[in-house]
Amino acid sequence: EVQLVQSGAEVKKPGESLKISCRASGYSFPSYWVAWVRQMPGKGLEWMGSIYPGDSETRYSPSFQGQVIISVDRSTYTAHLQLSSLKASDTATYYCATGLWLGDYTMAYWGQGTLVIVSS
Amino acid sequence: DIQMAQSPSSLSASVGDRVTITCQASQDITNFLNWYQQKPGKAPKLLIYDASNLETGVPPRFSGDGSGTDFTLTISSLQPEDVATYYCQQYNNIPPGGVTFGQGTRLDIK
Numbered sequence A: 001e002v003q004l005v006q007s008g009a010e011v012k013k014p015g016e017s018l019k020i021s022c023r024a025s026g027y028s029f030p031s032y033w034v035a036w037v038r039q040m041p042g043k044g045l046e047w048m049g050s051i052y053p054g055d056s057e058t059r060y061s062p063s064f065q066g067q068v069i070i071s072v073d074r075s076t077y078t079a080h081l082q083l084s085s086l087k088a089s090d091t092a093t094y095y096c097a098t099g100l101w102l103g104d105y106t107m108a109y110w111g112q113g114t115l116v117i118v119s120s
Numbered sequence B: 001d002i003q004m005a006q007s008p009s010s011l012s013a014s015v016g017d018r019v020t021i022t023c024q025a026s027q028d029i030t031n032f033l034n035w036y037q038q039k040p041g042k043a044p045k046l047l048i049y050d051a052s053n054l055e056t057g058v059p060p061r062f063s064g065d066g067s068g069t070d071f072t073l074t075i076s077s078l079q080p081e082d083v084a085t086y087y088c089q090q091y092n093n094i095p096p097g098g099v100t101f102g103q104g105t106r107l108d109i110k
Helices: none
Strands: A002-005 A010-012 A018-027 A034-039 A047-051 A057-060 A070-073 A080-081 A092-098 A114-117 B004-007 B009-012 B019-026 B032-040 B043-047 B062-067 B071-073 B084-092 B100-101 B103-110
Touching: A002 A114, A010 B032, A018 A034, A018 A092, A018 A114, A034 A070, A034 A080, A047 A070, A047 B009, A047 B084, A047 B100, A080 A092, B004 B084, B009 B019, B009 B084, B019 B084, B032 B062, B043 B062, B071 B084
Parallel strands: A010 A114, B009 B103
Antiparallel strands: A002 A018, A018 A080, A034 A047, A034 A092, A047 A057, A070 A080, A092 A114, B004 B019, B019 B071, B032 B043, B032 B084, B062 B071, B084 B100, B084 B103
8 A cells, every 4th residue: 555654743943944754655665756745824735846766856846946955765765855944934734745657746645744833 | 837727716516516627727738737636634635637537546526628728627416525625736747847736726515
């Protein structure tokens, strides 16, 4: 069974950094792209970027380029999303997703989401 | 960047109604268009991929159509469990690649 399990909710202060994890199981992690999607409270879905675990090739949305870092640890089948210099506007739920054979950007399997709250 | 104009932003319909949601791309995206359903507090769920292919396990009352710039998601007979927000998503495989979501359509029961 394909599963993406994300790390738990976080409460951070402005200026702090954060690394969210997404652990994959049930499929060949190195072979398929993993995407990160942001959803701010009450708002829509925003693609942040995607990574190919096999060689760590990464593609970022222009809106998030330079603002976040997406990485993988192939030994643990885990993708990471790193946010730094957090602001209140980073408060959101962050999802990881993969499409497997359906395509690089099709998101057929999703993590449960990680809620990040940034507040002083 | 390719923009996606999704309409309506909200919709109220009766059980059994036929419901259609549209998405228009700012340029030709051939059939690189997916549809997702999101229920409150849950992760999105893929319904339709590549404009018209029904994802495994999705009820056949859901269908997708279109190519180029104009796309539709249709629910042939609305059920109470279909209350959700629906998003279209375009993708571009040509490097550097990219994804854009529509703004979402909130669907509820009248």
